[in-house]
Amino acid sequence: MLRNEPQMTDALDHFPLLHSLSAAQRAKVVSAAREVTFPARHRIFDEGQPARGCWLIRHGRVALDALVPGRGTIIVQTIGPGDVLGWSWLVPPRQWHFGAVTIDAVNAVEFDTTRLRALADADPALGYPLVLGLFDAVLQRLQNTRARLLDLYGSPRER
Amino acid sequence: MTPPAAVLDRAGLDTLIEALIADGYRVVGPTVRDDAIVLAELDSGAQLPAGWGVDVGPGRYRLRPRADAAVFAHSAGPQSWKQFLHPPRQRLFSFENGAGFEPDPEPPTRYAFLGVRGCDLAAIATLSTVLGSTDSFAKRRKGLLVIAAGCTEPGGVCFCASMGTGPAPGPGYDLALTERIDAEGHRFLVDVGTEEGARVLASVASRPATDAEVDDARTAVADAADHMGRQMPAGDLRALLRDSRESPRWHDVAQRCLTCGNCTMVCPTCFCTTTEDITDLTGEHAERWQRWASCFELDFSYLHGGSVRVSGESRYRQWITHKLSTWHDQFGGSGCVGCGRCIAWCPVGIDITAEAAALAAERATDD
């Protein structure tokens, strides 16, 4: 339980997302954050819904899924402690591209992204490092996805 | 206590060869064949390349007749002594279903190498460091008699002096000859290196060398160090190659290198081999053979079904880096003895000393 601001700030220190922000900037961002918990198998958001909210996962795992007609709901990625859930709020069309459902019980720091965007719009000096932090998270996810695409475990006989 | 030097005349050399053959040695020495100086088994001293010299340069080797009848006045022939110690093809074992594995018995050959230059003597020692633990090599090396030749006429591609392997032969010979031809006649100063060398020398007529003769021979060889065709750049070659992994020079070499592997075939220290397993049609009888291989082969290094070193750049880099640098990590010394054969026998004349110098120049401008 993150009972107070110092505890929240401490918790946020674990996430590289905010490392480039100054203490003052971090304090502003903290004002848009709150701790949340979800039970297992709880749908956090659905593909296609308006994208609001960003979660820094502290404990537990979340599945990103997509509905493929004829195949059903496919889980395409699992994210876990230390990961950032939800990027689509940052740029138009601000719609979730995948769904997110908890696998086990999840504890996370949830950001009010409407407020975050307002803070960033008002103060680009805060907005820029925030976006860089998000970019880094996206980059990591992309590298991991590319590693999966390399099909490294495939047999030479298949090529 | 080093035995005193002796002098053999030209006829004495022929007698020495006869004595060795009578003793059961297979004498291997230089001969002329196919427009080159080729190492072959000698029946007599008449087969030595009397009066033949060579004209060597990058990608170039020609015999030329000499005005005198010298027999050791040549360098950088297309083969080295390694083919006798580390044969190009060798059967390792055979397998009979039901009877198990049978190693190939090593033929008890005693070779006598006649005319081993300083560079090649160092190469034999280098090969011993790498392969000495194998039965086959150890047996051949043990039975070997080495008659070295002090070099008085280095060739256009030689750089033994800058590699510290010549022109005087280093330790490891049984006998060492320094050929002298002048108004006094055709003779050889003989240095004795081992008891076996002394025994062999004692079986032919020779006379003690005078101090003047010794001096003359030593000077002739020492002077050869000033007439080297080329030299390696000064400095730590091991570190230079290690730090040049990403050098643009590799692209430059790759424009020229055909990855033909000639350099690895003529190099006296290249030792890489490939094993080949064969079987008869019934599958009851199988054999494993070993043959010379080259790191320039496209599939020399492979992983997961594909080659690791695909580009010519990477393969040239592998060869020269191994020779001058990682050989130290693996075997405790340099792999290069400065014989220059790779320069002469490269069809496009790539020069290992020039490549090293180019890399050194690059490092100098980087710093």
Place this chain on the structure above:
Amino acid sequence: MLPVPYRVTDRRVETRDSATLRLEPVGVPVPAFRAGQFGMLYAPGIGEVAISISAIGSDGALLHTIRDVGAVSRALHDAQDGSVLGVRGPFGTDWGLETAVGCDLVIVAGGVGLAPLRPVVLGALARRADYGRVVLVAGARSPEEFLFREQLADWTARPDMEVDQTIDQPAIGWDGPIGFVTEPLGWLELDPQRTIAFVCGPEPMMRFSANVLLDKGIPAEQIRVSLERNMQCGVGLCGHCQLGPLLVCRDGPVVDYTVAAPLLAAREL
């Protein structure tokens, strides 16, 4: 060196293209293998390949897991009970489990990289009290491509071991993580000073995993990887397995990341 005859006494299918052979000596056995070492396995008349030991039987039997990727490995993979193969070895450096006593072990396996790592898990479990946490993160393309699936289930059920199996490609009916092996590795909270990592799999997977571990503050000397190159003699005489200054058969396959990092980063080395 002559191969020593060994008979196949058990063949277990692991996946569609991998099988584990249990080999027992026909006569005199080879010296004992240590985790991480490899043997040169000879399929008579066909050839030899380097295969890591994937378990050491209490009776001295050798277990090798072989994937069918070429002519020789196919012959070995297909070998039935009773057939006689040749074994030379053991060769190479080992994982050094004894030097990790008192530490937390993080074992990261990519694909068939789990085979050379299995002896690390088995070795640690055999002397469980000697080690701190024992964590295994194993990646495979899909659920049916994991090696040792029964054993993985046993290990997952153990309270004294942490196991995460992750798959690259989405699959129906899989309730474990989906993502590259570096992702569950990244979720771990580790004590960098106490952690020794053992990483084995395709080179890019080892590099990516090592980077995640380095980011967590684990020193490069505490990350051990198993290098691979084609081998022929297994004893440093044929030159094929060179990787920079290393002869992988003799100076590897296990090396720490201070040695491996510059070598894995160089192109076409």
